[in-house]
Amino acid sequence: MKKSAKIIYDKKIIYNIFSTLQQNWPDAKCELNHNNAFQLLIAVVLSAQATDKSVNKALEPLFTSQPQFSAYDLLEMGEENFLKIIKSIGLAKTKAKNCYNLSGIIVSKYLGKIPESREELETLPGVGRKTANVVMNVVYQQPTMAVDTHVDRVSQRIGLVEQTNDRLKIEEELLKIVPKKFALQAHHLLIFQGRYHCTAKNPKCNTCPIENLCLKNIKH
Ligand code: SF4
The missing domain is CATH 1.10.340.30 (Hypothetical protein; domain 2)
Known part of the structure; x- marks a missing residue:
């Protein structure tokens, strides 16, 4: 059942979320192979x-x-x-x-x-x-936020953004709240979290590095 939306507004918590994700995946980057x-x-x-x-x-x-x-x-x-x-x-x-x-x-x-x-x-x-x-x-090292299925799901589960089907809104909200230090890598960090931990089915909450920071707005 979809829980009511709760949002993290606390800057310190948001910083800790991205800092912890970065510690877990310091090399999080685009996983599409390319040479140019x-x-x-x-x-x-x-x-x-x-x-x-x-x-x-x-x-x-x-x-x-x-x-x-x-x-x-x-x-x-x-x-x-x-x-x-x-x-x-x-x-x-x-x-x-x-x-x-x-x-x-x-x-x-x-x-x-x-x-x-x-x-x-x-x-x-x-x-x-x-x-x-x-x-x-x-390619151009701009702090953009590409919202794919992982970023969409994870950012809502954690409670970084309100629950919505509007990906542009998610992108705009994330761009407002992601600390500058993580702006370049933020979307890769959320993708890695979604791909390897906060999976669509059976997210591994028990061993999740941000379990204590996550609001777990999980749609079950
Ligand atoms: S605690 Fe669970 S829902 Fe929250 S980010 Fe971790 S895996 Fe996802």
């Missing part, structure tokens, strides 16, 4: 409604044989051949088309460089707010 900004961009596009593991598995042979695979290379390869590489990933056809088309724009409009601003990133096919946030954070 373009590879990260297409990996994030491919990861929509798919696991990072499945995306890494599909792209691994390509990034191994062509470590600096770029937008130019994808255009040369063609949409159909790229589709063959990513066919194991859900919505492969649409994603292959988006990756091919965005490569065309990156080459013709940005001379191969991945744009830095949200406005420009979000004009690319298949790139929404979450993808733009990941690229801005990982």
Whole structure:
């Protein structure tokens, strides 16, 4: 049963939550394998409604044989051949088309460089707010908050944000309360907590490092 929403407003508690998460996962970072900004961009596009593991598995042979695979290379390869590489990933056809088309724009409009601003990133096919946030954070070191399924679930369970289905609201609330010291890594910390501890089913509360700080607004 959904418990009534409780929120943590205490700055010290919020600091302790992120500090503890960082102690547990000092190396928390994007788990999509990539060697350059373009590879990260297409990996994030491919990861929509798919696991990072499945995306890494599909792209691994390509990034191994062509470590600096770029937008130019994808255009040369063609949409159909790229589709063959990513066919194991859900919505492969649409994603292959988006990756091919965005490569065309990156080459013709940005001379191969991945744009830095949200406005420009979000004009690319298949790139929404979450993808733009990941690229801005990982490539351009901007303190953005990409709200995926883990960040959505964990931030509400802990009580960092009000219970809501509105991911933009979650993003805005988190950006307001995350201490500056953790701003760059915060979304990775919440993802790691959600992926490895505060799992969707059967969260490991008994051994959770922030058990004493969490409000446990769990939807059971
Ligand atoms: S105590 Fe439980 S609900 Fe709270 S963050 Fe830890 S695993 Fe998640």
